[in-house]
Amino acid sequence: MKSHAEALPTQEMLINMGPQHPSTHGVLRVILRTDGEVVVNAKPDVGYLHRALEKIGERVTYAQYMPFTDRLDYLASMNCNAAWAWTVEKLAGIEVPERAEYIRVIVCELNRISSHLIAFGSFTADMGAFTPFLYAIRERERINDLFEDICGNRLTYNYVRIGGVSADLPDRFLEKTKEFLDYFEPKVPEYNKLISYNKIFVHRLANVAVATPEDAVGYGLTGPNLRGSGVPFDLRKNEPYSVYPKFDFDVCVGTGERGTLGDCFDRYMVRINEMKESVKILRQAIAQIPEGPVMAKVPRMFKPPVGEVYFRAENPRGETGIYLISDGTVNPYRLKIRAPSFVTMNIFEKITKGLMIADVVAVIGSFDIILPEIDR
């Protein structure tokens, strides 16, 4: 007699998850090979949003490239703006006024909160709870209002300039930011009450897609994803830039509190906790910010010296590294951007083996990838 497996042979199923799929956070395509609901292999296929941003960098001037950095990680435009400015300033050795650095840190940390809010909201929506997303959007709206006051834009800010920022803070901005922080700080425990420690939510995330600390380092995870695996590495602390050394804040790491160290839940909790740390930084920055100019003297025909530079900044999604070669003309000779989301995709195939289809969604959400940054 034939066994059941011989009598009823099963086939692996090939499913395209994306590029149009509500939970791939953009136009990511995942080629799923599944055995029923169990994933045999999940191969990410990127490139649907490629705009040749690095090549464009060779055709425009240093200052003109600033708006393009908005389109790198559109949920954290300020951070990308600032990373580009810091890179060029490092290359040309420009001294930036201290007030400008403080402003940059303030907008970066505000943007980090807003980016993590989206990460939190969309992740919970991926898990089937739609309400937290609306709560996150509600809070993010106030950050957008603040940014609108600063620069008139709500998504792609183009606020930071090489040598400073485009304009000083508007009237009452610091008070408004303080009001926002007072409003926002109690919201984080509210999120935890609403969803973080919800039994179903924890069950969905604990022990799912564990990235061991060795794997996380080996595959080049950065930012919250790396810290979620328990590696306390934060460029703001470990390789301080700007005025970050002046602030007292903690590096949040995953603890494996509900499962294994480095699972989806840890990565999620790191983001939740980082919002609190950003609030801490913001409060200190508002208290310390000095008066003074917000723009250094940068020549209109800006030509940095011949040379090359690599600068990396701690962005909400991890380490954004910019490698820049200058040949002394007004255009960069070569520009390469290390996008954290892109590097994160390396570990995807390994980590999703043997999970369920629903877990793939959880993994994408817990890595908090963003597609324009992956494809550039």
Next chain:
Amino acid sequence: MLESLAISIVNAVPVLSGVPLWTITLLIMVVVAAIVLTFAMVYSGLATYVERKVAGDIQARVGPNRVGPVGLLQFLADGIKLLLKEDIIPAKADRFLFVLAPYLVFVGSFAAFVVVPFGVGLIASDLNIGIYYVMAITSLVVVGVMLAGWSSNNKWALLGGMRAAAQIVSYEIPVGMALLPAVLIAGSLSLQDIVRSQGGLFGIFGWNLFHNPFTFFSFFLYYVAALAETNRTPFDIPEAESELVSGYHVEYSGIRFAFFFLAEYGDMFIVSALAAACFLGGWHVPFLDAEALPAAWGNLFSLGVFLTKTLGLVLVMMWIRWTLPRLRVDQLMRMAWKYLVPLTFFNLLGVSLWLLLFHGKGIPQMMASFIG
């Protein structure tokens, strides 16, 4: 019952005496069916509106407020929109099954309205196998959902259909087992009899919910299992918008999609109505016996009571939907087979033993006999 009604009509209106009795009976049947269907449609429409308002309220936003006063006519606008939409059948779909599936789902869900005891005399057909009929006819939904998933020729739809089949079949068992205590207590499968068995002098303590500890748990077990059977959050994995894009009805559009949509709300009503009828005393309220009132008032009053209880339970379902995340498919199945099925069996055993040991008396009756 219909025939006696027909005879009384013929007696009241002598002109009709020439018409054969069966035509009048048939006519009454059609009228009753039309009333029930109209109710079901209007309820479903309003339920979608309420769902969206509840969602808006929970999510710190407004919800529909443009069409009609406070957006009340939104569901009409949506219905018209869905009717006018292009009817798309995918090129590679199995056309016959694809067209058939929504009707099966719709029929499976709405045929159950027939035995819902809306009031003292308000029941389209008081079948003596009421509960059994509901369980059987709502199982038709599985077939429809599977057909929809299969015939769409879409892998997401297929996965959704398979998930739905596994889920609904699994949860039928705890649902049925959790309802059986009420049947045991009433000694009848007829929903009207079950409701009547919960009347009496004890007010809300006459309800099966408070009959004994096992029935109390039974209610909650039933409600959880029923949530899963209707594919509602946190058990909405066959649709799972963020995983399967929307599962078995992903390829459906226009009025065919509306059928699935209406069926979901119909299902919600049915399971809530069963819960209200079997555990919450149906149309009974404390200190007022609807059956003692004049027929018209009694019916109206009991209809109001029953709808309040049922819609209250529907509202809780909506509340749950907008609060909780979704389980994973294996966790869902584990929950059914490892927890709900054994627990409901245990409960059934408990209720049976209770009825045997205490001669069918519930706690309130025992207390009453103890005191006086």
